Amino acid sequence: MTAFRITICAALSILLLTSAGVAVQQTSSLKAGKAELQSAGALAFGPDGVLFVGDSMGGKIFALDTEDRTASQATAVEVPGMSEKIAAMLGTTADQIQVNDVAVNPVSKKTYLSVSRGLGPTAAAVIVRIDSTSKIEALSLDNIKHASVVLPNPVNASTGGRGGNARLQAITDLAFVDNRVFVAGLSNEEFSSTLRAIPFPFSQADKGTNVEIWHGSHNRFETNSPIRTFLPYKVNNEQTILASYTCTPLVKIPVASLQAGAKVMGTTIAEFGAGNTPMDMISYTKGGQNFILMTNDRRGVMKFSADGLEKFNPITNQVPDKAGVPYETIAALTNVVQLDKFDAQRAVVVTRTGTNLDLKTVALP
């Protein structure tokens, strides 16, 4: 789903990509060979067909050259029984695979999925792509141009690794903004927020900066809780991260404030209430208005206006009902477990029925 986050800064990216030299520079840092992914989770497209993959088990971010750079005018994709088909290709059944994330290549309109084949800790990482004719193919990871960067694990740094083997950082979201890969993660031990910004092309010497982001609530209390999903978005021409937290507030953070080692106070601009873990966000324009669509595990798909987010005052006072940015729940979109933007009018969604997953495009509401 994260792919179209980059369209937030689309104007800038397109300008950059019109220069063949820049495109070459982005992929020339990638070397052919086996991409040793231990797991495949969060996905995001960067420039020139580069797919970023979060490998939580390996503690790495991979950049894969999909070589998928042919523009397409495709307007739809539909794969009923998708999980059964992908599973069969991997020699197993739908209940033995997991689809972890979805990203649409904004150029080719092919849908990429990160998949685990198997359910245990040794499950194989697979990247699958589906074109508008519903053809499913696996991206060969045995010989692919790629690069990776190791995410620093504070355990190794501080204590020489004792007990550190158990600590993992689940990479919950990725986005490519202004030549940096933003990575949100959630540790399986401490409860805190770190947003890492890693320059791309990757360099071992520069693993990016780590930023602590705190946010408030209706009351005066602030926490440094983990970001679940985020969306780069320009608010009043200022590049911003809209971050959704495990404890449900939507928080606005200026990218300019994300400096190395900084402790940043985000501004809470909305709250979406109980039992509502945010999963994916995309932005789009319809009828001259800007909107954001957010999927949640229990409350379905929510839509809210992205115009004038700068006008919403920070939530600082106790209010009896849902506060800040108003939203509506899209009744027509149910059982959505993955979401990404397909084009200006459509989104691609993965819906779950029992153990089966279907893939289809839907009109943006």
Place this chain on the structure above:
Amino acid sequence: MARGVLAACLLLVVQSPAIRFDGGRNLFVLENWAGAAQIRPERGGDVLTVSVDAPNVPALLGQYRVENKSLVFAPQFPLQPGLSYRATAKLPGATPITTVVRIPKPDLKPTTVVERVYPSTNVLPENQLKFYIHFSSPMARGFAYQHISLVDESGARVDVPFLELGEELWDRDGKRFTLFFDPGRIKRGLLSQQELGIALHEGKRYSLVIDKSWKDAEGQAMASEFRKTFRVGTAERKAVDLKSWVVRAPQSGTRNVLTVTFPKPMDHAILQRELDVVSVGGAVVSGGVAIGPEEKTWIFTPDAAWKKGAYSIRVGTATADLAGNMIDRPFEIDVFERVDQNLNRSTRSLEFRVD
């Protein structure tokens, strides 16, 4: 004459193209087909395909090669016990050959159990942040929250007490699962807490229940249900204070343990990794760590005998109590401006002497 015809027929049967499954090497082999000598491996899929034995499914991923004049297909992934696979050879000018292979499934008995849950204490603060659930064998991912419940004294389930994440929080071995309470119901002043209230109430008893239908990585259910019953005490809202820790230093010339005792139970996983013993020269003293009952003691046994001198215990500031309060930093702070003052150091030191 009849004997000659029989021999000829046998020869014909022996020499007819056939698909054989080599279970030991996990290969499908098209034998006795003269065309194998000419075919390029990348065109192997034009002749031989293998798929799960189900309608309208794509062929298995894998690689072709020619070996001993036979066309060989090696699936990319191991075949799954209990499933059937259909191999089809479409040879020019001949009727397609099909072979169905069933991979036997061993009759495994459930053996996996929950070995322990941390915190080990049976009195938890009202704002308890998480459980660590340790299993005896690696578990299957993707189904955790279906198998975990929190029930109150009457046996009624507490509604959505836990944070349910698509990225389930496992360790590398798939044997430890981290279960966070929904922070929206812990953190004060949030809409979640107003709507649903806090999950745990002081003075009440609850049970964490892990049902035995949760499957392990081998697809087997667990051998037994697990239950941890606990009472809820007052909320913990204060930062961890190093001054309240008691260090008991060992004697020099011995390999006796160094112990640090805490006034309240600490987070098991973080405690295991965040404390180190450092000599006066700054070198980390090597040794083993054990965590005492109710996670109220850190016990260090050095690999070599203690030498006289000054030491310190280097404590990472991520060290936390059961409610996620860390060193000098409570789970919730009420004035953001204080944050910067406190967070610039990632470790603290506790000095002690060995005499």
